[in-house]
Amino acid sequence: MSGQGERIVAAARGWIGTPYLHQAACKGAGCDCLGLIRGLWREVLGAEPERPPAYSMDWSEPARIEALWEAAKRHLRPKPIAGEAPGDVLLFRMRDGSVAKHLGVAGHVGAQATFIHAYSGHGVVESPLSAPWRRRIVARFEFPKEG
Numbered sequence: 001m002s003g004q005g006e007r008i009v010a011a012a013r014g015w016i017g018t019p020y021l022h023q024a025a026c027k028g029a030g031c032d033c034l035g036l037i038r039g040l041w042r043e044v045l046g047a048e049p050e051r052p053p054a055y056s057m058d059w060s061e062p063a064r065i066e067a068l069w070e071a072a073k074r075h076l077r078p079k080p081i082a083g084e085a086p087g088d089v090l091l092f093r094m095r096d097g098s099v100a101k102h103l104g105v106a107g108h109v110g111a112q113a114t115f116i117h118a119y120s121g122h123g124v125v126e127s128p129l130s131a132p133w134r135r136r137i138v139a140r141f142e143f144p145k146e147g
Helices: 003-014 033-044 067-075 131-136
Strands: 077-079 089-093 100-106 114-119 123-128 137-142
Touching (some): 003 100, 033 100, 033 114
Antiparallel strands (some): 077 137, 100 114, 114 123
16 A cells, blocks of 8 residues: 555544535534545645535536546546555446446455445445445546655
């Protein structure tokens, strides 16, 4: 695991237990899946490169705009989906034909793979990256290198 990957996973685990709160990004007080990634960026890299505009729970689904994916491509480094490493940012499409609108951070990789994410009704949790979750991954990214 890279030093930065280790720092990202450790930081993400520090958010576990934070309640789910749509559009929030405050460790311990509330966040959504994007808020978790934003908070990790601040902890590991510093100031956020962009503040997201207000967004609805449907993530522009009716208009079919891949807003979350486009933002990820602007600020994160794309990786092959199969090239998994701890600390990677995973982008999920929750239903076939819908826009990608869920994010998580790879915790463990391999046979006992996990990911850390903020999930409505659960808050920030570390979940098994089970087959149903794996099938929903549409992109994998890494944070830019520190420095």
